[in-house]
Amino acid sequence: MxxxxxxxxxxxxxxxxxxxxxxxxxxxxxxxxxxxxxxxxxxxxxxxxxxxxxxxxxxxxxxxxxxxxxxxxxxxxxxxxxxxxxxxxxxxxxxxxxxxxxxxxxxxxxxxxxxxxxxxxxxxxxxxxxxxxxxxxxxxxxxxxxxxxxxxxxxxxxxxxxxxxxxxxxxxxxxxxxxxxxxxxxxxxxxxKVDWIGIALLAIGVGALQIVLERGQTDDWFEARYIVVLSVIAFFSLLFFIFWELHVDYPVVDLRVLKSKSLMIAAILTFITGIGMFTSIYLTPVFAQRLLAFSPSQTGVLLLPGSVVALIALILSGKMLQRGVSPALIVLLGFLCFIYFNWAMSQVTLDTSASYIAVSLIFRAVGMAFLTVPLATLAVSSLAPEDMPQGAAMNNMMRQLGGSFGISILNTFVARRIAAHRVDMISDISETNTIAMDRLHQLTKAFEQKGFAEIDAKLRALQLMDNVVQKQSSLLSYIDGYLLIGLFFTLALPLLILVARRQKGKLVVASADH
Structure with missing residues (x-):
């Protein structure tokens, strides 16, 4: 060279x-x-x-x-x-x-x-x-x-x-x-020929679906007319896109490569990986800054230990592939690391230390290292050389699609869980709850001692308790979010069994879009 x-x-x-x-x-x-x-x-x-x-x-x-x-x-x-x-x-x-x-x-x-x-x-x-x-x-x-x-x-x-x-x-x-x-x-x-129809159908279908996922929670889903209209547009656009691409001579996306069982399963696993990759790196900084009051630089530093370890894990996964280890086995290790990361993050509290989050993120990073190359290898392992570029591109698309859909779904899920947890907590704050009433009385007295009138003191005490409820509701909703991501990974594990036998000892390196 x-x-x-x-x-x-x-x-x-x-x-x-x-x-x-x-x-x-x-x-x-x-x-x-x-x-x-x-x-x-x-x-x-x-x-x-x-x-x-x-x-x-x-x-x-x-x-x-x-x-x-x-x-x-x-x-x-x-x-x-x-x-x-x-x-x-x-x-x-x-x-x-x-x-x-x-x-x-x-x-x-x-x-x-x-x-x-x-x-x-x-x-x-x-x-x-x-x-x-x-x-x-x-x-x-x-x-x-x-x-x-x-x-x-x-x-x-x-x-x-x-x-x-x-x-x-x-x-x-x-x-x-x-x-x-x-x-x-x-x-x-x-x-x-330029497949303008395929390009338009893909852009309209995916774009409409993304808006539905992103705005559905805010506008009460199908109670909003435009959500209904966009859902119909997304469904028929993507359905017609699949039909069109399978029958046109020069498709913008050659869906015929999905006849490969390995590629299809790898694409699903890559979609789940995209969900985990993007949602975890979205949810963790928001949690660290909004609930733990970390600065942006402190939040960024949380990922550094994982970055160093992950580079070593990436090299290790490459050597494992070169020695004939099944890509499916390495992907399994990556999924298990992701599952552990989400479980660990579901145990956080408002007093969780930065070191605990940093160690948990190491498992996420190692999981990504074990998934990056093996999933790409798994995707193209049964394709003819001329189909590898399209298969690899399809796999890349599924990772990005998983990420964009994952963030939209997580936003909706977290917003709903915040509301649900808030209702549950507020319902417990009543005159029959002696612990809550004692706390309200203590806070009211504390404000009175600072010179506030009785009514103002009680209002400030109620506001302070409401802030605590809001913070705890957010914490519990983020915990639910991590558990949901972990559930996606757990449910996808059986798919690896379907390709593990076929991949024994095989190593195929993609010759194009990796």
């Missing part, structure tokens, strides 16, 4: 890391964004889901767009779109302006992951594809791992817009480097 190729490899891996950092970098800044832009936390979560849903739409189209637009044109154009929208995100004056540019940023970011992988694999000869897989695997793992830490420091010591502005100089450097160094693939695909 000559110097030009080494620079190109560093450039495209750097671009992939930048894209993946942006998936999680905003998580620790949500509270600051919410306050600064005058939006609720539920509305602010659209900053995450808009990016994820754009990725879901564009990733399965990557192979199609690369073939029809040219890899070099598509990749550089995507970098420029990502960079411009990063600047506009930082410049946004309200939450919905930010969400729009975040969506467009996600459309640009989709190519930075899929095409970068293809370039890295192309730079290595066939006998060294395992090395390419390891290098890119470490790169794609670093992004979402260091994202919250980086976002925490930037938010606290600068301001939240800089988590977007930081992409601008990097994006310009990557675009210039690729302009001079990136060429077309040695084996270009055959151009076909």
């Amino acid at each position: 000559d110097t030009r190729q080494k620079i190109l490899m560093i450039t495209v891996i750097g671009a992939a890391i930048m894209e993946l950092i942006d998936i999680s970098i905003v998580n620790v800044a949500l509270s600051h964004m919410s306050g600064n832009l005058g939006a609720t936390l539920e509305d602010t979560s659209w900053v995450i889901t808009a990016y994820a849903i754009a990725n879901v739409i564009i990733i399965p189209m990557t192979s199609f767009l690369t073939t029809n637009l040219g890899r070099r044109n598509y990749y550089i154009g995507s970098i420029l779109l990502f960079t411009f929208c990063s600047f506009m995100c930082g410049n946004s004056g309200n939450i919905w302006e930010l969400v729009i540019f975040r969506f467009l940023q996600g459309l640009g970011g989709g190519a930075l992951l899929s095409v970068s992988a293809a370039v890295v694999y192309e730079l290595f000869p066939k006998e060294k594809q395992a090395t390419a897989s390891a290098l890119f695997g470490i790169g794609i793992f670093i992004g979402p791992t260091i994202g919250p830490t980086l976002g925490g420091y930037i938010t606290e010591f600068a301001s939240w817009p800089w988590i977007f502005y930081i992409n601008v100089p990097i994006g310009i450097i990557v675009a210039i480097s690729c302009y001079f160094l990136l060429g077309e693939p040695s084996t270009a695909g055959k151009k076909g």
Whole structure:
């Protein structure tokens, strides 16, 4: 590999890391964004889901767009779109302006992951594809791992817009480097007609479904007319999309690859992994900042120990694959780590220490390390070489789809559980509850001693008790959220049995979109 190729490899891996950092970098800044832009936390979560849903739409189209637009044109154009929208995100004056540019940023970011992988694999000869897989695997793992830490420091010591502005100089450097160094693939695909109908059906169906999931809780689900309309649109758009893609000559997403049992099961497991990956990195910072009063930088530091251990686990999982260990077995270990992480986080209280959360997050990080490469390997293990790029893209799409749906479902679930726990607690505060009445009396006396009149003292005591109820309700709802995520992983475990026998001793390295 000559110097030009080494620079190109560093450039495209750097671009992939930048894209993946942006998936999680905003998580620790949500509270600051919410306050600064005058939006609720539920509305602010659209900053995450808009990016994820754009990725879901564009990733399965990557192979199609690369073939029809040219890899070099598509990749550089995507970098420029990502960079411009990063600047506009930082410049946004309200939450919905930010969400729009975040969506467009996600459309640009989709190519930075899929095409970068293809370039890295192309730079290595066939006998060294395992090395390419390891290098890119470490790169794609670093992004979402260091994202919250980086976002925490930037938010606290600068301001939240800089988590977007930081992409601008990097994006310009990557675009210039690729302009001079990136060429077309040695084996270009055959151009076909643009599947505009497939593209439109995918965008409309997934977009409508995402809005239903995101806004349903706020607007009382099917009591709202637009939720009903969007649900019908989503159902028929996605149904017709499946029918259309199975019968058109040049599909934007070749669903025929799902005939592979291994790919189908891997896609489901990757969907569950996406739920765990995105929801845990969304819920934990919110819990740490809103209930434990951690600063953004303190929240980011919680993930550092897990990051270090996970890099070791990632290398270990690669060596296990090279020695013939079944990908299904490694995925099983990853799922068990995730299940333990969610159980551990369901035991938290308002007095939980930072060290307890950091240790729990180590299990999450190790779980991700055991799932990153093995699931991609499992997905393409039974595919013909020409179907591997589409199979890998399908697998990537399912991870992003799981993340966007997971956050929406979790938001709805947590909001409902807060209301339910609050009702339960308030119903216990009555004159028949001597403990509650004694506490109210003590607080009232304390305020009276500070000089407040009896009525004002009692009102302040009631307000203080209400704040305690609200905080405890939120804590219990977050605990329920972790248990729900853990349940998803537990219910998916039997699927591994279906592919474990087929995968004994096999190792297949994806030759494109990883």
